[in-house]
Structure formats: C-alpha cells, structure tokens
Amino acid sequence: MSNLRLxxxxxxxxxxxxxxxxxxxxxxxxETAEQATALETTSPDNEGADKTEQRYRxxxxxxxxxxxxxxxxxxxxxxxxxxxxxxxSEIIDRFERIVAAYQEAGFVFAETSSEVTPxxxxxxxxxxxxxxxxxxxxxxxxxxxxxxxxxxxxxxxETEIRDxxxxxxxxxxxxxxxxxxxxxxxxxxSEHGYPxxxxxxxxxxxxxxxxxxxxxxxxxxxxxxxxxxxxxxGLEKTKTKVVLRExxxxxxxxxxxxxxxxxxxxxxxxxxxxxxxxxxxxxxNTEDRINFHARVTEAKTGQLSGVIGYAPPDSxxxxxxxxxxxxxxxETNLLGTGRQFNFYWKxxxxxxxxxxxxxxxxxxxxxxxxxxYGQLKQQPTNTDSLGTETVSxxxxxxxxxxxxxxxxxxGTMTLGYKQIKVPNxxxxxxxxxxxxxxxxxxxxxxxxxPTPPTETDAYSGTKYSVTLRLTRDTRDxxxxxxxxxxxxxxxxxxxxDFRLRKAWLSLQQYFPTWRKQTIAVELHGAAAWGxxxxxxxxxxxxxxxxxxxxxxxxxxxxxxxxxxxxxxxxVYANLEYRFLVGPDSQIFVFTDLGSVTLIEKPSVFDKLRxxxxxxxxxxxxxxxxxxxxxxxxxxxxxxxxxxVNLALSL
Numbered sequence: 249m250s251n252l253r254l255x256x257x258x259x260x261x262x263x264x265x266x267x268x269x270x271x272x273x274x275x276x277x278x279e280t281a282e283q284a285t286a287l288e289t290t291s292p293d294n295e296g297a298d299k300t301e302q303r304y305r306x307x308x309x310x311x312x313x314x315x316x317x318x319x320x321x322x323x324x325x326x327x328x329x330x331x332x333x334x335x336x337s338e339i340i341d342r343f344e345r346i347v348a349a350y351q352e353a354g355f356v357f358a359e360t361s362s363e364v365t366p367x368x369x370x371x372x373x374x375x376x377x378x379x380x381x382x383x384x385x386x387x388x389x390x391x392x393x394x395x396x397x398x399x400x401x402x403x404x405x406e407t408e409i410r411d412x413x414x415x416x417x418x419x420x421x422x423x424x425x426x427x428x429x430x431x432x433x434x435x436x437x438s439e440h441g442y443p444x445x446x447x448x449x450x451x452x453x454x455x456x457x458x459x460x461x462x463x464x465x466x467x468x469x470x471x472x473x474x475x476x477x478x479x480x481x482g483l484e485k486t487k488t489k490v491v492l493r494e495x496x497x498x499x500x501x502x503x504x505x506x507x508x509x510x511x512x513x514x515x516x517x518x519x520x521x522x523x524x525x526x527x528x529x530x531x532x533n534t535e536d537r538i539n540f541h542a543r544v545t546e547a548k549t550g551q552l553s554g555v556i557g558y559a560p561p562d563s564x565x566x567x568x569x570x571x572x573x574x575x576x577x578x579e580t581n582l583l584g585t586g587r588q589f590n591f592y593w594k595x596x597x598x599x600x601x602x603x604x605x606x607x608x609x610x611x612x613x614x615x616x617x618x619x620x621y622g623q624l625k626q627q628p629t630n631t632d633s634l635g636t637e638t639v640s641x642x643x644x645x646x647x648x649x650x651x652x653x654x655x656x657x658x659g660t661m662t663l664g665y666k667q668i669k670v671p672n673x674x675x676x677x678x679x680x681x682x683x684x685x686x687x688x689x690x691x692x693x694x695x696x697x698p699t700p701p702t703e704t705d706a707y708s709g710t711k712y713s714v715t716l717r718l719t720r721d722t723r724d725x726x727x728x729x730x731x732x733x734x735x736x737x738x739x740x741x742x743x744x745d746f747r748l749r750k751a752w753l754s755l756q757q758y759f760p761t762w763r764k765q766t767i768a769v770e771l772h773g774a775a776a777w778g779x780x781x782x783x784x785x786x787x788x789x790x791x792x793x794x795x796x797x798x799x800x801x802x803x804x805x806x807x808x809x810x811x812x813x814x815x816x817x818x819v820y821a822n823l824e825y826r827f828l829v830g831p832d833s834q835i836f837v838f839t840d841l842g843s844v845t846l847i848e849k850p851s852v853f854d855k856l857r858x859x860x861x862x863x864x865x866x867x868x869x870x871x872x873x874x875x876x877x878x879x880x881x882x883x884x885x886x887x888x889x890x891x892v893n894l895a896l897s898l
Contacts, residue, residue: 302375303334303375303376304333304334304336304364304376304377305332305333305376305377305378306334306339306380306381307379308381309381310382311323311383313384313385313387314385314387316355316387317346317349317350317353322383325349326343339381343383347359347360353390353422354392354420354421354422355389355390355391356388356454357389357391357456358386358388359385359386360383360384360385360386361383362381362384363381363382363384364380365380365381367379388459389459391420391421391454392419392420392459392461393417393420394458394460394463395417395462396410396413396465399464399466400468400469402469404436404437409467412429412433412436414428415429421461430449433447437469438503438504438505439505440502440504441472441473442469442503443473443503444470444471445469447467448468449463449466450464451463451464471536472502472503472536473503473536473538474502475497475498475499475500475537475539476532476533476537476538477499477532477540478499478540479540479541479542480492480541480543480544481543481544482543482544482546485581485584486520486546486581486584487584490586491520491542494518495511495540497511506655508528511540511542513724515544516724516725517726519580519581519726519727520546520547520549520581521544521545521546522546523544523831524543524544524545525542527543528540550579550897551577551898552895552896552898553575553576553577553872553896554574555572555573555574555802555892555893556573572596572809572810573595574593574594574893575592575594577590577591578591586608587605587608588618589605590602590605591604597810598625598811599623599625600622600624601623602620602622605618614652615651616650617648618649620648621644621645622643623642623644624641624794625639625640626640639671640671640793640794644666644667645665646662646665647664649662656721656722658720659716659717659719660716661714661715661717662715662717663712663713665712665713666711668709668711668792668794669707670706670792670793709744710746711743711744711745711748713740713743713748715740716740717736717737718736718738719735719736720734721733723758727832727867728828728865730760730766730828733756734754734756735754735756736754737752737754738751739751746778748778748795749776750776751775752774753771753773753774754771755771755772756769756770757770765826766825767824767825767826768822768825768826768836770821770822770823772804772820773818774797774817774819776797776817777850791850796814796815797814797816797844798811798813798814799813799820799844799857800813801891804820805820805857805859806859806860806876806878806889807840807860807878807879807880807888807889808859809889813844814847815844815845815846815847815850816847817850817853818843819842819843821841821842822838822839822840823839823840825837830866832865832872833867835862835863835865837860838878839858840859841858843855857880858880859879859881860878860879860881861877861879862876863875863876863877870897871894871895871896871897872894872895873893873894873895874893875890875891875892875893876889876891877889877890878891
C-alpha cells in the first residue's frame, strides 16, 4: 500500500551513474565509434546519398563470449526483426541497451564490439544494405560490494542496518539490490516511528582491478513521529465510535507503518463502506505529529439476495428440468452499531433454514458473540421399500465467540447442539457412487443381491460439539481481492449419542498477473469420522446423512446439480482467471475439480468430477448481480447449469 507511506527515501545515484558513465565511456567509447565506422563502410558508394537515411536489413545476428545472458535474451534486448530495416543510430542504441542490461546485473565493466559484414548478391531497395552482424561480448567481472561506510544512524546499530540492507562485503552489487535494501531499511525506520527518514547513498568509488564498489550511506533520521488526531469523515449511518474502535492506531502512539496499513485494510474489509480514501495520512499541528484521517463513503449494508439454479432436463433418464433456490436477508451494520443479523433459506436436495445474530465488541474488547438456530433436511432421490422418500432431519443451535489477534489472525470457538433424526430405511447394498445415482448404475446383467433388504427403525439422537477455527487473512480487499491469501483450519469434537470428529481445511491464494487481472486458486478439504452403533448397519458408515459433506452447485462444483454428491470426506478445488472491471466487479472463467469418498468405504474416493465455465460478479451501490454458467466435463454446451444471484442493497 505504497500510497499510505511517506515517500521520504532519497536515492541519489548520481555519483554511481557518473562512475558508470565514465567507465562505460572509457571501455566502450572506442568500440561504439568502431561500430559506427563499420556500419558506414558497408554503405554502397552512392554519391549524393543522404547518409542519415541509410538503413540496414540484418539477415544474421550472432553473439560470442556471452555467459551471463544467453543468445535468446540478447536477441530480445536487441529487438531483432528480420523483416525490419534499421538506421545506424537504432543499431547503436540497441548495442547500448545490451551494455545497460549487463550493468544493471552488476557487470559494469562489460564491453561490446561488432563485426558488420555486407551480404552481396541481394538487390538493394530503398537505400537499404543487407548485412550480417557478429557481436563480441567481454562481460568482465561482476561488481561486488566493497567498503560500506554508515553515517548519521542513531536509532539502530551498524549491525542492524547492515543486516537489513543485505549488502555484505564481497557479495554481488546491483542497483536493484541497493534500492531494495534501502526500501527495507526505510520500512524498519517507519515501523519504529521515523517515517521521514532520508537515506542517501553517495561517494561511490569503483575499483576495476578489484571489481568492487565502495560507497557511503548517509542517514538523516529526523524526529520521532507520533500519531496526532485519529478521525473519520463521511459517516451518515455508522456511529463514529463503531469505526474508531476498528482503527488500530491511537492518538499519541508512536508511528508504525504496519498499524497504518492494518487500519486501512480493516476499514476496507468491514463491509460498511463503498469506498475508503487510501490517503489516510495528513500533516499534524507540529512536525513530529501525523494525523490519521479516514475519508469514507458509506455503503448500504442491508441486503436481500436470491439465487436461482437451473438444470436442463436429462434426456437419458427422462427427468424434468430442476430448479433450486436460495433466499438470504442480512444486515451487517444494524442501526450503525456493527451488529449483524442473518436469515438464510435454501431448497433442493438439502433444505436449509438458518437464523443468526451477532453482537460485536463485547465488554469493549474485539470479541464478537453470535447465536444461531438452524434446520436441515436431507432428501435423497432413492426411495425405501414402500416407495416413499426417506428424509433425514436435524435441528441445531450454537453459540460462538470470535476475536481478532495479531494483525491478520481470527479465532473462533463454537459450542453447538443438534438433534438428529435418521429415518427408517431399507439397507442398501454397497454403492460405488453416491445414493443419488444408484439407479443409473443398474445393469441388465447384474446379479440380484444375495442378501434381501432389511427394514431398520428410525433413530434419533443428540450431539454436543465444540468447534475451534483459526483463520489467517492477508487479502487486500475481501470483496474483490487482487493479491494475498486466506487460510482457515477448523476441528470439531462431539459427544452424546453421536461421537464424531470433523476437520476442515481451506486455502485461498490470489496472484496478480497483468493490469486488472488476477488468478484465484482455492483448495478445500473436509473429513468426518466416528462411530454410532445404531447407524453402523446402514449405508451411512456410522455417520448421520446430515453430517456428511456435500459437493456440487454454485459454491463448490459448478456444472453439477446442487449438493448432488455426498460422502464422509470431500476435496475440491476452484481455479478462476478474473478480469477486474470495477472496484467490486469482475468477469471470470473457471475450472472446478472435486470428489467425495464412498459412503460405505470412507477411505475410498469416488472418481474425480470436473466442471468449467464462465461467470460475472457485477456490483453497484444498488446491489450485486452474480451469474455462473457451468458445464460438467463431457456435457454439451446446452447442458450447462445456470446460477443467478441477485442481491439488492437496503
């Protein structure tokens, strides 16, 4: 977040550039003149021809003596195109570009000389000369750090500064390494209350014989700076104290760039604001004071959203088209206090109802207490021996406590209670696919089951659980991240009638590529294991159906029906290439992969499912539109699944 920093680094490389220039002129001035002369001697003897218009078409370009840079790199630096004709000045500029590349890599004594050979037998056109060029490169010694003298440092010792700078005597020296070292040193000072530090490299002395450079680093630390005022402007709904408590910097605190960055990111990721001006620092009343001033534009934090999923009819099974739906109402800043309310309803193979409330900053501490009530019904497509559909149900309630610590960590502990009902059903033979697909696996040549189906009684039980979750989040912006990562790990232990253990792992990484383009990679895994004697004889492997993990649909495996696959263990990955079309908007293409383990064999994974497609997330102050079009691997273009999510801001 460079625009949050006070740009006080002064990198005066004039002395170094003078040294490099003088050596370059001494070492390469002669060959540059010789190259120019060589080019002139290849010109045809046309009296009255304008020499400045003479152009050269290079048919062959070769380099000898190069080790640090290969032929391909050198040709790219030269920018050679066979069909292009070059002027004499263009060719000389390209030779100088190669020398500059060597100097940037520390080979300040590099030399080039060229042999230009005219090619006969090719007709001249438009005052062009056809030539072949062979370039001899003498790389010389790669310059190394010699004696480094420090002046002006008081806050940090020479050892601390040298370690942060990273330029130890005898190591390779480059301008890039020096710039990065000084930037690290400036960050060190900034994190300890000296954001106005000036770091000036000077008095460069090059030794061609030893291949070293000696220089001085003059440090002007300036006065230690403290935070003056901390204020927020632009608030309409949100109470000022609600925002100030989220800001890490406080008045009279020593300036620390890490706290400035964390405070800015925290404000951005609260979800209360449509925009936060990145220029949060301004001059204080005195030179040793800096004010933190957050200028914000509030967003509508209430939202009504609905998702409609459409799956086309299956001609093979003569199934009708299917619709799934989700409705959610939530408020993340109730009455401007930061309180949260959420209502969630979902229909499909899984019917879900959740109602939750969260109270932030309990006892004035960064502690959020949340309560939630939920209902879930799992309704598979297979039926029992009486021809009626079997339904598993659960009613749940939980109490959670969440706190932030460090700068990027969040911890949550949840106490949960569930009442689970497993219906009476016929014991099914082991399947190699989830029960949802068992009918499609029947073969005309399959043998009947040697053991007749047996009827089991319905079973109800309770489950008390404790879940611990740890999250590390370094994303720059949670709604539309361009860089950073978010990792989460959780573990649950339960007792009473259902003695289960569950674990979750989620890894999300965002890589910026070109301008306004990002690659998003997500890896997710989950597992449940345990034993319930009353369920061991059924096809659940001792785990209630409502406790299985589900795969398929808009949030896991696009291109497949919602929650179509289930198993005691699940892995899936999402890969998206995003084109950012606005601060909160994007269009993307994606590939999803995932699998669940077999219910009757929890350690054996079913085959890997693959989905791919494209989508968009378009957001304005009035709401959000999300749309995905996904195809399962092997499906025709018209067999894609469509998910549309429309969220209206209130």
